[in-house]
Each structure stands twice: as C-alpha cells, then as structure tokens.
Amino acid sequence: MQLNPTEISDLIKKRIESFEAGTEARTEGTVVSVTDGIVRIHGLGDVMSGEMIAFSNGIYGLALNLERDSVGAVVLGDYKTITEGDTVKCTGRILEVPVGEALLGRVVDSLGAPIDGKGAIESELTAPVEQIAPGVIDREPVNQPMETGTKALDAMVPVGRGQRELIIGDRQTGKTAVAIDAILNQKGKDVKCIYVAVGQKASSVAGVVRKLEEHGAMEYTIVVAANASDPASMQFLAPYAGCAMGEYFRDRGEDALIVYDDLTKQAWAYRQVSLLLRRPPGREAYPGDVFYLHSRLLERSSRVTADYVERVTNGEVKGKTGSLTALPIIETQEGDVSAFVPTNVISITDGQIFLETDLFNAGIRPAINAGLSVSRVGGSAQTKIVKKLGGGVRLDLAQYRELAAFSQFASDLDEATRKQLERGQRVTELMKQPQYSPMTTAEISFSLFAANEGFLDDVEANKVVDFEAAMLSYLRSEKSDLLDSMNESGNYDGDVADSMRAALEDFKSKNTW
Amino acid sequence: MSELTTAARPYAKAVFEMAQESGTLSEWSEQLAAMSAVVAAEDSAALLSHPRMSKAQKAEIFSEVIGDGLTDGGRNLLMALGENDRFVLIPEIASIYEVLKAEAEGAIEAEVISAQEMTKKQEGAIAAALQKRLGREVKLVTSIDPSLMGGAIIRAGDLVIDGSIQSRLQKMKMAMAR
Numbered sequence: 001m002q003l004n005p006t007e008i009s010d011l012i013k014k015r016i017e018s019f020e021a022g023t024e025a026r027t028e029g030t031v032v033s034v035t036d037g038i039v040r041i042h043g044l045g046d047v048m049s050g051e052m053i054a055f056s057n058g059i060y061g062l063a064l065n066l067e068r069d070s071v072g073a074v075v076l077g078d079y080k081t082i083t084e085g086d087t088v089k090c091t092g093r094i095l096e097v098p099v100g101e102a103l104l105g106r107v108v109d110s111l112g113a114p115i116d117g118k119g120a121i122e123s124e125l126t127a128p129v130e131q132i133a134p135g136v137i138d139r140e141p142v143n144q145p146m147e148t149g150t151k152a153l154d155a156m157v158p159v160g161r162g163q164r165e166l167i168i169g170d171r172q173t174g175k176t177a178v179a180i181d182a183i184l185n186q187k188g189k190d191v192k193c194i195y196v197a198v199g200q201k202a203s204s205v206a207g208v209v210r211k212l213e214e215h216g217a218m219e220y221t222i223v224v225a226a227n228a229s230d231p232a233s234m235q236f237l238a239p240y241a242g243c244a245m246g247e248y249f250r251d252r253g254e255d256a257l258i259v260y261d262d263l264t265k266q267a268w269a270y271r272q273v274s275l276l277l278r279r280p281p282g283r284e285a286y287p288g289d290v291f292y293l294h295s296r297l298l299e300r301s302s303r304v305t306a307d308y309v310e311r312v313t314n315g316e317v318k319g320k321t322g323s324l325t326a327l328p329i330i331e332t333q334e335g336d337v338s339a340f341v342p343t344n345v346i347s348i349t350d351g352q353i354f355l356e357t358d359l360f361n362a363g364i365r366p367a368i369n370a371g372l373s374v375s376r377v378g379g380s381a382q383t384k385i386v387k388k389l390g391g392g393v394r395l396d397l398a399q400y401r402e403l404a405a406f407s408q409f410a411s412d413l414d415e416a417t418r419k420q421l422e423r424g425q426r427v428t429e430l431m432k433q434p435q436y437s438p439m440t441t442a443e444i445s446f447s448l449f450a451a452n453e454g455f456l457d458d459v460e461a462n463k464v465v466d467f468e469a470a471m472l473s474y475l476r477s478e479k480s481d482l483l484d485s486m487n488e489s490g491n492y493d494g495d496v497a498d499s500m501r502a503a504l505e506d507f508k509s510k511n512t513w
Numbered sequence: 514m515s516e517l518t519t520a521a522r523p524y525a526k527a528v529f530e531m532a533q534e535s536g537t538l539s540e541w542s543e544q545l546a547a548m549s550a551v552v553a554a555e556d557s558a559a560l561l562s563h564p565r566m567s568k569a570q571k572a573e574i575f576s577e578v579i580g581d582g583l584t585d586g587g588r589n590l591l592m593a594l595g596e597n598d599r600f601v602l603i604p605e606i607a608s609i610y611e612v613l614k615a616e617a618e619g620a621i622e623a624e625v626i627s628a629q630e631m632t633k634k635q636e637g638a639i640a641a642a643l644q645k646r647l648g649r650e651v652k653l654v655t656s657i658d659p660s661l662m663g664g665a666i667i668r669a670g671d672l673v674i675d676g677s678i679q680s681r682l683q684k685m686k687m688a689m690a691r
Contacts, residue, residue, distance in 0.1 A: 015689060023676035028668075042518070045671040069518040089673070 031055075031086040032070060037079050037231050038276040041071040041088050050130065052091045057081050061088070062095060062233065065277050072277045074233035076111060094130070097241045098123040099248035104192065107209055107223040110234040110241045115225065116209075127244040129237060133299035138308040142350075142377045146257065146325045149185025149438020150178060150366055152431040155390030155448055156397075157353055157373045160381025161255050162303025162323035166345055168330045168337065169355030173367050175329045177435050178353065179259040180208060182327060184215050185438035186257060192249045193221040194258040196242035199235050199265030202227045215436060226269075235269035236293075243300050246324045250302070253309040253320030258301065262329035263294060267341045284340045291344050294328075298348050301326035351375035364432060370397045383441050385492040389448035393427055396451070400424020426456045429464035442486035443472055449500050455508065463513060470513040471504070479503050518609070521602040525609035528590065529617075537584075538614055544587045545607035547579050552603045561600045568595045575600070620650035626658050627665040628677070643669065 029044030039061060047053065053061045053073055059082065065072030075082060076095075097112035102123040107116035114121050142160035159165045159182075167175045183193045195212075197205045205225045212218045222245055226238035239260050249256040260266070267290055274287035282288050303323040310318050328349065330342050335356070337346065346352055353373045360367035379387070403421055407413055413421070430451050433439070439447075447468055450456055459467045475483055482499055532541040551557055561571055572595035576588050583591075594600055615621055623643055625631070631639075636653055643651045647669060663678035 012689070016685070023664075023674060024680070025672065025674045027671040028673040029671065043671045069516075069522075 026089045029071065029088045031082060031084055031088060033084060034075075034079055034082050036272075036276050037075050037233055038273070039073050039075055039079070039082060039088075041073060042069065044071050044088060044090060047071055047090050050094055052093050052095055054089050054091050055082055056086050056088070060091075062237075064273070065279070074273055074277075075231065076233055076237075077231065079231070094128050095237070096126040096128050097244050098125065099127045099245050100125045103222045103245055104220055105218050105222075107205075107225055108241075109230070110224065110226045110238040112241060112245075125248070127248060129240045129244050130296075131244065131247065131300065133296070134302050134304050134308060138304050140303045140305045140321050141380070142303055142323075143381050144255075144303075144323070145378075145381045145383050146182075146191070146255075147185055147189075147383070147441060148178070148182040149440075150181055151433050151439055151444050151447060152366060152368045152370070153178070153353065154382075154386055154441070154444050155431075156370050156394050157351065157368070157375045158378035158382040158386070158390075159325065159327075159351075159375060160303075160378045161325050162301065163351070163375070163377055163381070164298045164301050164326040164328065164349040165375060165378070166328050166330060166349040166352040167355065168332060168342060168346070168352050169367070170332055170335055170357050173355035173357055173360045174365060174435075175331070175355055176204075176208070176261055178355070178366055178368075179261060179327050179329060180211060181435065181438050182257065183212065183221060183259065184217050184436060186220065187215070187217055190255065191220070192246075192254060192256045193217070194242045194246045194256065195221060195223045196239050196258065196260050197223065197225045197227070198238050198260065198262060199226065199228050199269060200261065202229065211436065232269040232272040236266055236273060239263065239266055239297050243297060243324075247300060250304060250322040250324040251309060251312045253306070253313070253317040253322045255323045255325070257325045257327065260297075260326065260328040262331050263297075263345060264329075264331045264341055267293065286340055290341065291348075294341075294345055295348050298326055298328060298345075300324065350377045364428060365435075366433060368431070370394060370431075371401060383490040385445045385486065385490055385496070386441060386448070388492045389445055389452055392452045393431075393448055396420075396423050396427045397431075400428065422457070422461070423451075425461040426459065426464050427451050429461055430456065430468060432465055439472075440483065440487050441490060442483040443475070445486060445492075446471065446475060446500060446504070449497075450504060453501065453504075455504050459513070466513045470511055471507055474507045474511055475503065478506075517602060517605045520599065521605035521609055524590075524594070524599070524602060525606045525613065528606065529610055529613040531586065533617065537586075538617070540584065541586075542611065542614060544579075544582060544584065545603070545610055547582050548575075548587075548591070549604040549607045551575065551578050552600060568598070571595050571600070615652075618650070620652055621647055621669055622652045622654060623667055623669040625653055625655045625665055625667050626661065626677075627655065628657070628659060628661040628663050630657060631655060631665075639665075639667065643667065 027044055027046045029041040032040045032042045047063045047066065049063060049066055051063050053063055055061060059075060059077045061073040061075045063071050063073045098121055100123045102121050106114055106118065106121060109115050142162045144161040146159045146161045148154055148159055167178055169175050183195060186193055195208065205227060209223055212221055224238050224242040226235040242258055246256045246258045267286060270290065270293055271286050275281060275285065279287045301324045303321060306319050306321050309320055309322050328345060330345050332339065332342055351374045354369040355367045356369045359369065399420055403417060404424065407417065407421060430447055450471065456464060482503060486496065528541060532538045560574065572591045575591050576583050625639060636655065640651050640653050661677040661679045664676040666677050667674040
C-alpha cells in the first residue's frame with residue numbers, strides 16, 4: 001500500500017506528540033582502553049553483571065567483568081569507532097532479541113537483526129537472550145519421536161522431542177549434512193527449526209540457506225548466523241539468541257528443533273573473550289566456566305508440561321506440551337573425543353552420534369559409527385514399527401564388526417560365520433543414504449524389514465543400494481496407500497508384516513535392479 | 514587508569530587517615546595539589562625516570578622543587594613513593610584523597626553544565642535539589658556549553674542527570690528513526 005504525503009506527516013505528528021523525553025538520570029563512565037573488542041570502563045558504579053551498556057556512538061556492549069575500579073565489557077559490533085575517553089552509560093536492560101513467527105524464513109545475526117536483505121523484521125515480541133531453563137516440575141518425559149529422516153539414526157540412534165543429541169566428528173565427516181537432513185525432514189510436520197551457525201565461513205552459511213530454500217525448508221526455519229568474520233562477542237552469543245527464539249515456540253506448546261553448528265567454535269570465541277578480559281585460563285586455556293557455558297545452553301532444550309505452557313502463555317494455550325530438541329555439533333581434532341569441550345558436551349547431552357573419517361572415506365555416508373553412537377532417552381520415543389524392526393539391524397552390525405576384524409586372519413569360514421558376514425555387509429550397504437533425501441517412517445521400515453526378513457540375502461552386496469532405490473520407487477508408485485497407513489499408525493503387528501512381505505515379494509518378482 | 518587507581522588507593526587512604534587524625538586535611542590537600550602540579554609539568558617525566566639518579570635523589574629533588582610548602586609528612590610520602598617508583602600515582606592519589614575528604618566533610622562536588630549562564634537563584638535551587646537527592650552538602654562547579662541549546666547537565670560522581678535540549682533532540686531522532 002502506498003502512503004500519501006499527508007498520512008506520513010500525520011504519522012510524524014503523532015509520533016512527536018506521543019514522544020516523551022523527561023529528564024534522564026543515569027550513571028556514566030569513561031572508556032579507559034579498547035583492546036580487541038574488549039573495553040575497560042572507569043566509573044559506571046551502578047552497572048549490573050550482564051547489563052547492556054550504550055556507547056556514545058550508539059553501539060551497545062555487554063558488561064561482563066565488574067572489578068573494583070573498572071568494568072570489563074565486550075562490544076557488540078564494530079569496536080573501531082570507540083575511542084579512549086568516550087562516555088558510556090547504563091541502560092538498565094539485559095540483552096534481548098526479537099522472537100516469534102515473524103522470524104521464520106529469515107537470516108538474522110546474534111542480536112536478531114536481519115542480514116538477508118529482506119527488510120525489517122516486524123516482531124513486537126522480544127525475549128532475554130539468557131534465560132533459566134525450566135525446572136524439574138515443569139518437565140515432561142521425552143516420549144515422542146523427532147524423526148531425522150536418516151535411516152541409520154532413526155533405526156539405531158533415535159531422537160525424541162526435547163532431547164539433546166550431540167553430533168560429533170572430525171572436520172569433513174558430514175556433521176552439518178546430518179543436521180540439515182533432520183531440518184529438511186521436518187517439512188509438513190509442524191516443527192519449527194532454528195539453525196545457528198557459529199564461526200563458519202559466510203559462504204558455507206549461504207550454501208546452507210540456499211539448500212534450505214531449494215527444498216522449501218526455509219519457511220519453517222530461522223537461521224542465526226555469526227560468521228567467522230564477526231566479533232567474538234557475537235559468536236559466543238549466537239547460540240543463546242537462537243535458543244531464545246526456539247524457546248518462544250516451546251513455551252507456546254509447539255515443537256522446535258535447534259541445531260548449534262558448532263559449539264566448538266563458540267567455546268573458542270568465549271575463550272578469546274575470557275582471556276582478553278584477563279580471566280584466568282584453565283585446561284586448554286578455556287576459562288573455568290566453559291562447562292557452564294554449554295550446560296546452561298543445552299539445559300534449555302527440554303519438553304515442558306501442558307501446565308507450564310498454560311502458565312507461561314497466561315492460559316492462552318491449553319493442554320499442549322512444548323518441546324525444544326537440540327542437535328549440538330562438536331568438531332573433534334583427529335577423532336580426539338577426550339579433549340576438554342567434547343567430553344563436556346558428551347556428558348551434558350542425552351547421547352551422541354559419532355561420525356568417522358574412515359567410514360566417510362570408505363563411502364559409508366552418513367558416516368555413523370553404530371557402535372559408539374548412542375541415544376540415552378530416544379528409545380522410549382521411537383516409533384513402534386521402527387523400534388521393532390531396527391533392533392535386529394543394530395545387532396547385525398555389531399556382530400559383523402566383530403567378525404569382520406576376526407575373519408581377516410581366517411582363510412575358510414564355517415557356514416554360519418559366512419552368513420553373518422554377508423548379512424553385515426548388506427546391512428552396512430543398506431544404511432547408506434544420499435544427502436537431502438530424508439525417508440519417511442514407512443520407507444525406513446521397509447528397508448529394515450527387507451534386511452531382517454532375508455530379502456537382501458540373494459542380492460549382491462554392491463547392488464543393495466540400487467535394490468533399495470528400486471524398491472522405494474516401486475513402493476511409492478504401487479503401494480502408496482500402504483506407506484500412508486504405516487506412516488499414520490506407526491504400529492507393527494502380524495497384519496502389517498504380512499502386507500509388507502507381500503509387497504516385497506511382489507516387487508522382487510516383477511523388478512530388476 | 515583503573516590500574517593506577519588500584520595502586521593509588523592505599524596511599525591515598527593512608528594519607529587521608531593520617532591527615533584526619535592530625536587535623537591537617539586542608540594542608541595535605543594543598544601539598545598533594547602542588548605535587549600533582551610538579552608531576553604534570555612537562556620536564557618532570559624525564560627527570561623522574563632518569564636512570565642515573567638514585568631513588569633517594571629523585572625524592573630529594575622532588576621535595577626541593579616544591580620547597581617550603583612541604584611538611585615532614587609530605588617529604589616522607591615522597592620518599593616512600595620514590596622507593597616504590599610510584600611518582601606517576603600522585604595525581605591519582607590527590608584525586609582519591611579529595612574524594613575521601615569530601616566524603617568526610619559530607620560534601621560532594623557537582624558539575625553543572627548549562628546552555629546559558631545561570632542566575633544565583635537558579636544555582637541555589639539546583640544545589641538545594643541535589644542536596645535533597647544525594648543527602649549531603651553539594652559544592653557546585655558551573656560551566657557553560659552553548660551546544661546544549663537549552664537546559665543543563667548535572668554530573669555528581671558517576672551520576673549524570675541530563676536535562677538538556679540536545680539530548681532530548683537526540684532521543685527524539687532515535688524514536689523517529691524506529
């Protein structure tokens with residue numbers, strides 16, 4: 001709609017009339033030194049820890065260190081325009097970011113300001129960046145599945161709504177790919193997604209956003225980006241900002257999924273800020289509170305009770321539980337999971353997905369190590385049919401690994417061992433899945449069923465991938481009713497098994513691969 | 514600056530307590546002012562950091578520069594500072610001392626910056642209002658800054674009360690831009 005000139009001047013008149021500027025009393029300080037994004041301030045006697053402070057040129061800072069004669073603060077933005085002697089004032093507020101539906105489909109920075117060139121974000125609501133996680137009383141057990149659409153994960157390492165499942169691995173092992181596939185799989189499932197990119201190349205973030213747009217996932221996704229070139233203060237704040245945006249949905253009785261990509265870089269940024277603030281360094285030069293840095297963030301991901309939702313929304317939303325599922329990512333160096341930050345985050349989360357370079361290079365993608373990957377709470381949230389059918393797969397793979405190592409020395413093997421090896425090879429092949437193609441529960445069930453019931457035994461190991469692709473396209477075109485009903489109910493009983501068997505027999509008799 | 518303050522605080526406190534006991538608060542105030550003036554002088558830095566002079570010599574020269582205004586206590590303070598190589602702290606010591614002194618006397622210095630010259634009546638009203646708010650005696654130091662356009666800014670310690678037209682316009686600009 002076009003505004004005409006009188007309307008605009010009316011608007012301005014209204015604004016001027018409603019504008020109130022009383023005499024303002026505030027405490028002021030002076031900048032003493034500016035070093036690498038850290039500002040020391042003299043004065044500012046009433047400042048509170050974590051309070052936002054305003055520099056004279058309109059840039060904001062965050063007071064982190066309150067010392068006897070000075071205040072140490074980080075600058076949120078470009079610190080080059082701040083000089084010694086500038087005045088600083090308290091704002092009496094803590095850091096807040098805009099939250100709400102208006103952010104969906106947008107790319108924002110750590111302060112919630114848009115960086116995608118699509119104009120201002122029309123959001124009235126804001127939420128503090130740092131919030132205390134819901135207490136014991138407000139929590140509901142994790143018992144609903146959060147389908148990732150990745151066969152190997154949904155079958156062996158299931159994730160439930162409200163769970164924190166760590167994705168850990170060396171660089172270039174497909175950590176981001178697993179997380180992005182999980183976001184893509186939420187299409188049409190009424191799960192809001194938040195992708196927090198910390199310390200990444202701007203080109204990688206742009207690539208992710210483009211992929212999300214291509215697959216129509218951007219409409220239910222918020223991207224919070226603090227790129228490698230952004231100040232360390234913004235990089236360490238980005239996960240908290242993203243979490244505040246996710247909590248909005250959780251607290252309104254909706255389900256949300258947040259990906260922190262990655263927390264290693266956030267810890268680096270926080271280490272930089274801490275060392276420049278002259279806090280004492282500890283192990284690996286991280287400050288003493290690096291555990292708390294991650295634990296307070298990940299504790300905020302939870303499933304909350306309907307009572308909690310009702311209380312928080314003042315009775316607006318009734319009888320709905322909310323959840324915020326977290327998929328934090330940690331990058332290891334040379335597979336060293338005993339480094340400081342990986343051990344911390346492993347102990348905080350409810351399980352981990354291990355990705356390995358060797359598997360990745362051997363062409364097993366996603367490169368999930370089935371032996372080391374666990375989900376501590378997801379089992380109770382798994383869809384019944386996948387749980388029933390997936391149990392065998394895990395066992396097959398475990399036995400296969402054991403035998404494969406052992407049989408390297410043996411020249412001839414007995415029948416049972418050979419069979420088990422062949423089964424293992426086929427299941428390993430079956431767990432491969434191309435990127436950006438999440439599978440539905442029914443499709444996963446069919447793949448697992450085929451392996452369990454021996455439909456793969458007469459398929460050559462290197463043909464398993466083709467077999468599965470042919471099977472899925474057959475099922476999608478010929479048996480879509482069956483797939484739909486399986487997705488709908490998620491139950492497994494004799495009838496379902498019979499119709500699945502019939503479908504597969506029909507497929508094998510009619511098709512080649 | 515903050516590090517200087519931290520280092521200067523014990524000296525200032527010691528001087529202040531001594532002066533308070535002996536009832537020589539204003540005498541010490543003058544002495545410290547004189548010392549600060551010496552440190553602030555352009556050539557003094559070179560002299561006081563001269564590598565060929567002993568610490569005692571420096572303190573001696575320093576006290577000679579000030580001359581008669583120095584009591585025994587003042588001379589000893591210079592010796593102590595010289596020994597620890599802390600002459601740079603003197604201005605800081607003086608300012609902390611003044612704060613302590615003002616506190617002890619129940620007075621606080623408030624700076625009033627106004628757009629136009631204020632009448633005696635206005636000054637009196639501001640002083641009275643400040644006294645009520647801060648709960649102690651207020652010493653007003655006034656100055657004029659035409660760029661404020663109207664109103665005044667009052668500074669007392671860290672507290673700033675901003676009632677200037679300039680800052681109101683600034684705020685209005687922010688509100689309109691939103």
